[in-house]
Amino acid sequence: xxxxxxxLPPADIISTVEFNQTGELLATGDKGGRVVIFQREPECNNExxxxxEYNVYSTFQSHEPEFDxxxxxxxxxxxxxxxxxxxxxxxxxxxxxxxKTIKLWKVSERDKRPEGYNLKDEEGxxxxxxxxxxxxxxxxxxxxxxxxxxxxxxxxxxxTYHVNSISVNSDCETYMSADDLRINLWHLAITDRxxxxxDIKPANMEELTEVITAAEFHPHHCHLFVYSSSKGTLRLCDxxxxxxxxxxxxxxxxxxxxxxxxxxxxxxSSISDVKFSHSGRYLLTRDYLTxxxxxxxxxxxxxxxxxVHDYLRSKLCSLYENDCIFDKxxxxxxxxxxxxxxxxxNNFFRMFDRNTKRDVTLEASRESSxxxxxxxxxxxxxxxxxxxxxxxxxxxxxxxxxxHTAWHPAENIIAIAATNNLYIxxxxxxxxxx
Amino acid sequence: MEYKVEAHRIMSISLGKIYNxxxxxxxxxxHKNLLVSLVLRSARQVYLSDYYGGVCVRSPHAGGxxxxxxxxxxSDGSRSxxxxxxxxxALVSDDSVRIPEVSVNGPAAAVEGQDIEDLAPGSDYNCQxxxxxxxxxxxxxxxxxxxxxxxxxxxxxxxxxSENSQQGSAEVTATCCTRKRGAERSASAGSPxxxxxxxxxxxxxxxxxxxxxxxxxxxxxxxxxxxxxGSSFSGLLSKEGAQPATDSEDSDSGKICCEQMLPxxxxxxxxxxxx
Numbered sequence: 001x002x003x004x005x006x007x008l009p010p011a012d013i014i015s016t017v018e019f020n021q022t023g024e025l026l027a028t029g030d031k032g033g034r035v036v037i038f039q040r041e042p043e044c045n046n047e048x049x050x051x052x053e054y055n056v057y058s059t060f061q062s063h064e065p066e067f068d069x070x071x072x073x074x075x076x077x078x079x080x081x082x083x084x085x086x087x088x089x090x091x092x093x094x095x096x097x098x099x100k101t102i103k104l105w106k107v108s109e110r111d112k113r114p115e116g117y118n119l120k121d122e123e124g125x126x127x128x129x130x131x132x133x134x135x136x137x138x139x140x141x142x143x144x145x146x147x148x149x150x151x152x153x154x155x156x157x158x159x160t161y162h163v164n165s166i167s168v169n170s171d172c173e174t175y176m177s178a179d180d181l182r183i184n185l186w187h188l189a190i191t192d193r194x195x196x197x198x199d200i201k202p203a204n205m206e207e208l209t210e211v212i213t214a215a216e217f218h219p220h221h222c223h224l225f226v227y228s229s230s231k232g233t234l235r236l237c238d239x240x241x242x243x244x245x246x247x248x249x250x251x252x253x254x255x256x257x258x259x260x261x262x263x264x265x266x267x268x269s270s271i272s273d274v275k276f277s278h279s280g281r282y283l284l285t286r287d288y289l290t291x292x293x294x295x296x297x298x299x300x301x302x303x304x305x306x307x308v309h310d311y312l313r314s315k316l317c318s319l320y321e322n323d324c325i326f327d328k329x330x331x332x333x334x335x336x337x338x339x340x341x342x343x344x345x346n347n348f349f350r351m352f353d354r355n356t357k358r359d360v361t362l363e364a365s366r367e368s369s370x371x372x373x374x375x376x377x378x379x380x381x382x383x384x385x386x387x388x389x390x391x392x393x394x395x396x397x398x399x400x401x402x403x404h405t406a407w408h409p410a411e412n413i414i415a416i417a418a419t420n421n422l423y424i425x426x427x428x429x430x431x432x433x434x
Numbered sequence: 435m436e437y438k439v440e441a442h443r444i445m446s447i448s449l450g451k452i453y454n455x456x457x458x459x460x461x462x463x464x465h466k467n468l469l470v471s472l473v474l475r476s477a478r479q480v481y482l483s484d485y486y487g488g489v490c491v492r493s494p495h496a497g498g499x500x501x502x503x504x505x506x507x508x509s510d511g512s513r514s515x516x517x518x519x520x521x522x523x524a525l526v527s528d529d530s531v532r533i534p535e536v537s538v539n540g541p542a543a544a545v546e547g548q549d550i551e552d553l554a555p556g557s558d559y560n561c562q563x564x565x566x567x568x569x570x571x572x573x574x575x576x577x578x579x580x581x582x583x584x585x586x587x588x589x590x591x592x593x594x595x596s597e598n599s600q601q602g603s604a605e606v607t608a609t610c611c612t613r614k615r616g617a618e619r620s621a622s623a624g625s626p627x628x629x630x631x632x633x634x635x636x637x638x639x640x641x642x643x644x645x646x647x648x649x650x651x652x653x654x655x656x657x658x659x660x661x662x663x664g665s666s667f668s669g670l671l672s673k674e675g676a677q678p679a680t681d682s683e684d685s686d687s688g689k690i691c692c693e694q695m696l697p698x699x700x701x702x703x704x705x706x707x708x709x
Contacts, residue, residue, distance in 0.1 A: 071461075073460075073461040074459050074460060074461070075460065075461070076459060076460035078460075099460060099461075161464055162460075162461075162463065162464070162465075164465075180464040180465055181464070208464075208468060209468075210468070211464055211465045211468055213465065230465055230468060230469065263441075263444055263473050263476045263477055263480075264473060266469065266472045266473070266476075267469045267472070267473065270465075270469060317440070317444065320444070320447065320473065321447055323451075326466050326469065
């Protein structure tokens with residue numbers, strides 16, 4: 001059973017969701033270029049239900065629409081990804097990116113302010129010097145908490161194609177940004193240059209066969225990173241081997257099942273998201289119909305494959321027509337790497353327990369999620385016997401898609417972005433999966 | 435046949451998507467367009483495999499091998515229903531369109547930017563399986579019915595072969611032609627970029643002429659394409675017409691790709707009723 005706390009952030013469509021390393025903060029980015037940060041309230045011991053709810057902490061405009069005059073192209077302000085930096089002092093830092101530009105933001109609290117200036121009065125107006133008869137030392141007085149967000153770095157002009165991923169290195173000094181064809185390595189303090197570490201752009205663009213779809217640094221080894229491709233392959237690269245990591249250290253690829261071949265085989269094999277497990281031993285990938293767990297030591301096939309919504313396999317043509325087949329679903333590990341989660345249609349999201357092999361389908365919707373309500377497992381009926389409350393495949397709402405999900409790094413708290421609504425579910429007791 | 439109709443429909447949809455991607459906010463999405471082009475290619479191969487499987491060598495137009503020039507469609511009585519996308523129709527060359535032979539290393543090839551480049555149908559999709567054959571068979575003419583692959587799993591190289599033979603003249607002598615059908619000679623597993631994309635080389639017969647030997651299509655010379663289209667479809671292509679000089683680069687790459695690709699879509703010239 002899980003309890004729900006639906007929240008309603010800005011009206012725009014949420015495009016990314018990310019917890020920070022402690023789970024205290026949750027950032028969302030939207031299509032309008034805004035970032036909203038939620039903070040978990042400290043638990044109160046007296047009230048049983050006052051257990052760490054997330055409330056809005058800060059909202060700011062991260063990116064604005066831009067126009068590239070040279071190419072006559074509009075650059076969308078939609079936030080594609082947010083990544084938090086590991087916290088090193090009182091302030092929090094996060095990276096946010098749109099299609100072209102990555103920005104480093106500092107989020108800090110101010111709860112004191114200086115009072116008693118000699119040359120300014122309380123409202124900040126300059127005093128007439130002749131009225132100053134004595135000197136005082138300004139003192140810090142408490143004030144209402146104010147959260148200040150300021151841009152510290154702007155990493156621009158390094159990507160010709162659309163940036164799809166950013167990932168902070170475990171060294172906490174560098175990060176990478178990946179677009180369709182290239183991956184660049186940055187130092188967090190240096191904005192005027194970056195190193196290109198992967199370049200798959202062919203000399204002749206006519207020969208293009210695949211693009212980079214996601215990239216991530218290994219959680220512990222600062223020299224390793226992985227990137228996924230539109231062909232369904234994963235490449236693990238070692239930055240110690242060469243400056244340009246075009247040669248992979250490992251290539252993870254599963255041979256295609258010929259019986260599943262169709263016009264759309266290539267599209268559905270494109271990997272939309274890749275995530276290292278917290279342990280660093282496994283990789284989680286999402287393609288259109290499945291999530292797969294790969295062992296870093298086994299390249300020829302995934303360790304586990306889970307069907308997210310295989311009942312869509314016979315509907316690929318319709319999904320191609322309405323563009324749903326291009327939806328990029330994300331995936332997530334829980335803190336202990338025992339459960340994986342991903343979104344689906346009709347505001348459903350799925351969780352797979354790797355140990356028990358059980359899975360559950362849940363729905364994020366206002367109708368079914370009153371505060372403190374317990375989520376009821378859902379079932380999609382693809383023909384055959386239909387039970388009460390089952391949803392038939394044909395009545396799935398494909399406009400309600402859950403592309404972005406995030407799992408608290410340590411606890412059973414998940415954040416689900418359903419179009420323009422953010423749902424945060426907390427697990428009070430061990431969830432039962434079936 | 436059912437799958438042929440299906441393939442046809444999918445091609446139609448794909449073209450529409452490519453066309454619409456040009457007007458999308460944020461620029462052309464390389465990933466999506468690449469995927470759409472792959473589908474388009476697959477559908478086209480299925481469509482053509484059957485098409486040429488059942489049809490004899492077409493003469494009079496140079497062994498009926500012209501690529502996408504609608505010559506074949508001339509002889510093919512069937513026309514598919516006009517496409518829903520007016521714009522899409524507008525982009526498809528009609529039978530009379532001939533693309534001048536120009537140096538291929540045009541701006542499109544050099545474009546840095548939002549290229550969706552290579553939307554050439556019939557390219558590496560199948561060439562991966564049978565690289566050498568594709569190249570080799572290119573020169574042969576008209577044995578369209580030769581190797582017709584079914585649309586099923588084995589169709590990859592079967593289809594490509596039939597396509598190739600159908601294209602006969604459409605070959606890539608063009609060293610500079612960016613569209614090489616021919617596969618992955620140097621396919622290296624390591625790097626995706628190193629697989630040469632076997633792209634169909636559209637053989638465009640000279641204007642008004644019959645398809646002769648392989649000719650190169652200038653995939654980069656959009657301005658001439660625009661001019662041609664513009665004159666054929668006045669009013670519909672006001673967008674293109676208004677930007678004749680903006681070939682290459684970026685946002686036009688979608689246009690470039692459409693226009694590059696469309697002549698290859700042989701069956702399409704009848705499918706899309708010009709208006």
